Amino acid sequence: MKLASLRTDAGIVAAAVVDDEVVDLSVAAPELPNDAVAILISGEAGAEAVARAIASGKGRRPLNLSELESPVQNPQKFIAVGRNYLEHVKEIGEELPKDPTVFSKWNNTIAAPYADVQVPAVSDRLDFECELGVVIGRRARHVSEANAPLVIAGYVCINDYSVRDYQMMGGQWVLGKSFDGHGVVGPWIVTPDELDPHNLPIRTIVNGETRQSSNTKNLIFTVERLIAHLSGAMTLEPGDLIATGTPGGVGVMENRYLAAGDLVRVEIDGIGAIENRIVAEPTPVEFIGEPAAL
Known part of the structure; x- marks a missing residue:
C-alpha cells in the first residue's frame, strides 16, 4: 500500500x-x-x-x-544518521564507526517531494544526500532489533539537503542540516509488506548525471539496529521520521555544489522518486512577526 x-x-x-x-x-x-x-x-x-x-x-x-x-507532515522528531554507508565512510577517509552517528533535522525542513529547493542567500554550498527514510508507526521504547519491524509504518525517499559550510560551524551538524525546506520527503509512504529495506537500489541524479548510486544492503547499521539504538535513548512516537544515511558521491567531495537551475532527483527502487528544481533564495528581507495575543 x-x-x-x-x-x-x-x-x-x-x-x-x-x-x-x-x-x-x-x-x-x-x-x-x-x-x-x-x-x-x-x-x-x-x-x-x-x-x-x-x-x-x-x-x-x-x-x-x-x-x-510530504506524506509526513509534522513529525515530533526528524532523526538523521550520518556515516552509515561503507563507500561514504571510505570517501571521507574515516574508519568504520562502532556506533551510529545521530543528529537532528528540524521540522521547518520538511518539504513536498516535488517542491523547489532554495540555495540559501547566506551560502553557495548546497549539497544533496539521497536517503532511505523510515516512518515510525507505534510508540516504542527499548525495542530489540528482533522486534523493531513491529514499530515501522513504512518507508519514504528523503533528500537531506545540506549547507556544508554551516554544517561544519561550531563542531556540530544541526544548523547546516536545518535550513527551511531542506528535508524533502516522499513521494508517498510504502508499507513494509511491499519491500525489503536492505536490498533497495538508491541513487541521486543531477541534471541527468548519476552522482550517487548504491544499495541499502550497504548500510553499516541496519534499520533494526538504528531503531534499537534510538529507542534506548528516547521514546519513538508515531510519525517520527528517521533518515538512515547517504551513500558515497556527495557533492562536497568533489567541490561540486548545487546552483539555481539544477534539477535533483532521488530514486529508491521499490519506493519511487522525488525531484526538486534548485532556485535562488529571494533577496533577504528582515522579518519580525507581531507579538502573540495574550
Missing part, C-alpha cells in the same frame, strides 16, 4: 496511490483521518478501509505529482 498527502482545494488530505492514479480518501473513505501517518497508525482496520476505498472507484483520478505534499 502507498499512502500520500494530496493538496486539494479543501486542504491537504490523505490519498492512496495505485499505479498512475490517486484515490482521494477524503472522498472515498471520509471516516478515515486526513493524514497518511494516522491511517497507518490505525493498523489493520485502516488498511482494510483503504482497500475498500480503492475498490469503490470513488475519488479516483490521474496522479499529478505536483499536487503531492
